[in-house]
Amino acid sequence: MNKLLAQEIYYFMVLGRNFEYAAKENYMQGNVSGFLHLDLGQEAFSVAAMKAFEKGDIFATYREHIMAMARGIAPKAVMAELFGKAEGVSGGKGGSMHLFEPSRFFYGGDAIVGGQIPNAVGCAYARKLQGSEEGVMVIFGDGASNGGAFFESLNIASTHKLPLLFLCENNEYAIGTNIKRSAPFREQAKKAEPYMMTLSVDGMKAEAVYETIKKAQKLIEDGHGPVFVEAFTCRFEGHSVSDPNSYRSTQEMHRCKAKDPLEHFKKELLEKWMCSDKELQEIEQKAQKAVDEAVEFAKNAIEPNTAALLEHVFVEEV
Amino acid sequence: MLYREALNKALDEVMAIDDTVVTLGEDVGLYGGSFRVTEGLVEKYGEERVIDTPIAELSIVGNAVGMAIGGLRPVAEIMTGNFSLLAFDQIINHMAKFHYMSDGKIILPMVVRFPQGVSKQLAAQHSESYEQMLCSVPGLRVLSVCDVNYAYHALKFAILSNDPFVFIEHELLYNKKGEVNFEEQLDPFKARIVKKGEDITIISYLKMVDDVMQSIPEIESALNCSCEVIDLCSLNPIDYATLATSIQKTSRVVMVEEDHKTGGFGSQVIAWAAQEMFYSLDAPPLRLAGKDVPIPYNRTLELASIPTPNSIAQEIIAWGRKNDV
Incomplete structure (x- = not known):
């Protein structure tokens, strides 16, 4: 980590938070519809993981707006996708949960819990066969680590020593069910221990996430095979905007919000990286401007034409 | 050449010219494949391209x-059709949808192969057919080939295509003998006219085509007519043009399939015929299919659960007499 990188991470964290609030506002106004899973509170995790794993292939979940932007997909293209517009990153056909950009090695946006993990295993197999330097990172939640796809993937990835980083975002809730009620222990890394090296990190701290992912990446590069990283996070809101979050007490939410990753990282920028207030204000203004422009762009973007309905069902015409 | 050898030849040839082609599945490597379709490939192309997997169909x-996302052309083998159900999330939610959901950005050149259908006393969990579910999923090409020559050409075509294919085989076809014309330019999406005829169009696919052909002498002699037999080959897309031409000529249509009748694939063909060919028809369409029961173990009950050459002949003859064929 250096000052320049810390500032870049801060920019994407502010961008992410403001973007999510803008998405929520536009959902309330009816401009965005369907399921909308906000990443509020998990900005440090999402941004630092992407910035640490900057080159390899990414397979993410449906809570992926901030990750997509940190990977280099334009906020305009992400917001336009939320609005269902033709200029959206998936042409308005995917929506919030399905952001795809192969040119950035970003493959969704998968809305089947755990469904992306076997895909990441297959991609890692391809990368190993191709002798590629870059590995693959798959992001999933604590909920997915209770499913069969996850266990099958641990087994196959470790059997073939695949260059795959399993990144578990443990926010302790599978929608409304606490991990204590669906698994015998809180730490999901315990499930991976027989198969591979595991690391744990406080997912609310950007620098710690960054350094842990870098360390995992180094282990993979050194031929240790797959590595499991578990980041403990806390989401500020419900599972999606339609979830009132009633299963968490006021005290629990108070403890959660006290860990605000933006406030923590801002303090680090000021104290550890000697950033000035003015520098940070400029970053915050730039991020807000990008969000405002994204919303404006999405509002004015065009609807898909009706012919688009039948396009891209297949690659090859019959 | 045997049907399984034709499939093996197709895989072998494509793997030889394109080193991005890999095949994976339970026992496809050192064992040589449960039905010997991948026999000899691991010796030629190594364990990295002929991949033995755990018994984990979702992962296969x-x-x-x-x-495929990573740039390979995988050919996955599921040992038998019933096991494909464990992989249906990946087939339907991932394989079939990524191209569309990504607005064409993700391309999945891949094939999932599996044998299915009633073999011999394998009971309810190893005998079923699943084309009805697969054909109703937009984004999947589905081939289901009876002929040895078509098997070779169609599998090669599927592997080299940029679309995701399900390639359905039948366990009783693997040892079927036939000639392969390696020079032929064959369109696997076009239905095959197995036998020309004037009075009845009989449509089928996979192993039932052979059963229909066995029933033809008895039908033609009893009804004093000639039957045209069509092997669909491709179930998505369906070659309606070939069907329409035949029905316009014969004015009568029969659909024969092995799968359970309710919701079976043939209901789509008959629904199409009723809607689009109504004024060409001189008789109500006839649909022969398996009974709506789990496939039983006992051989007598098993054979009673699906159309056989004998039952096909009897039912078509009775229908023909009733409808003045």
Whole structure:
């Protein structure tokens, strides 16, 4: 980590938070519809993981707006996708949960819990066969680590020593069910221990996430095979905007919000990286401007034409 | 050449010219494949391209999707059709949808192969057919080939295509003998006219085509007519043009399939015929299919649960007499 990188991470964290609030506002106004899973509170995790794993292939979940932007997909293209517009990153056909950009090695946006993990295993197999330097990172939640796809993937990835980083975002809730009620222990890394090296990190701290992912990446590069990283996070809101979050007490939410990753990282920028207030204000203004422009762009973007309905069902015409 | 040898030849030839082609599945490597379709390939192309997997069907197809994203052309084998159900999330939610959901950005050149159908006393969990579910999923090409020559050409075509294919085989076809014309330019999406005729169009696919052909002498002699037999070959897309031409000529249509009748694939063909060919028809369409029961173990009950050459002949003759063929 250096000052320049810390500032870049801060920019994407502010961008992410403001973007999510803008998405929520536009959902309330009816401009965005369907399921909308906000990443509020998990900005440090999402941004630092992407910035640490900057080159390899990414397979993410449906809570992926901030990750997509940190990977280099334009906020305009992400917001336009939320609005269902033709200029959206998936042409308005995917929506919030399905952001795809192969040119950035970003493959969704998968809305089947755990469904992306076997895909990441297959991609890692391809990368190993191709002798590629870059590995693959798959992001999933604590909920997915209770499913069969996850266990099958641990087994196959470790059997073939695949260059795959399993990144578990443990926010302790599978929608409304606490991990204590669906698994015998809180730490999901315990499930991976027989198969591979595991690391744990406080997912609310950007620098710690960054350094842990870098360390995992180094282990993979050194031929240790797959590595499991578990980041403990806390989401500020419900599972999606339609979830009132009633299963968490006021005290629990108070403890959660006290860990605000933006406030923590801002303090680090000021104290550890000697950033000035003015520098940070400029970053915050730039991020807000990008969000405002994204919303404006999405509002004015065009609807898909009706012919688009039948396009891209297949690659090859019959 | 045997049907399984034709499939093996297709895989072998494509793997020889394109080193991005890999095949994966349970026992496809050192064992040589449960039905010997991948025999000899691991010796030629190594364990990295002929991949023995755990018994984990969700991962076999899920990994193949990821391999295709990563630039390979995987050919996944599911040992038998019933096991494909464990992989249906990956087949339907991932394999079939990524191209569309990504607005064409993700391309999945991949094939999932599996044998299915009633073999001999394998009971309810090893005998079923699943084309009805697969054909109703937009984004999947589905081939289901009876002929040895077509098997060779169609599998090669599927592997080299940029679309995701399900290639359905039948366990009783693997040892079927036939000639392969290696020079032929064959369109696997076009239905095959197995036998020309004037009075009845009989449509089928996979092993039932052979059963229909066995029943033809008895039908033609009893009804004093000639039957045209069509092997669909491709179930998505369906070659309606070939069907329409035949029905316009014969004015009568029969659909024969092995699968359970309710919701079976043939209902789509008959629904199409009723809607689009109504004024060409001189008789109500006839649909022969398996009974709506789990496939039983006992041989007598098993054979009673699906159309056989004898039952096909009897039912078509009775229908023909009733409808003045």
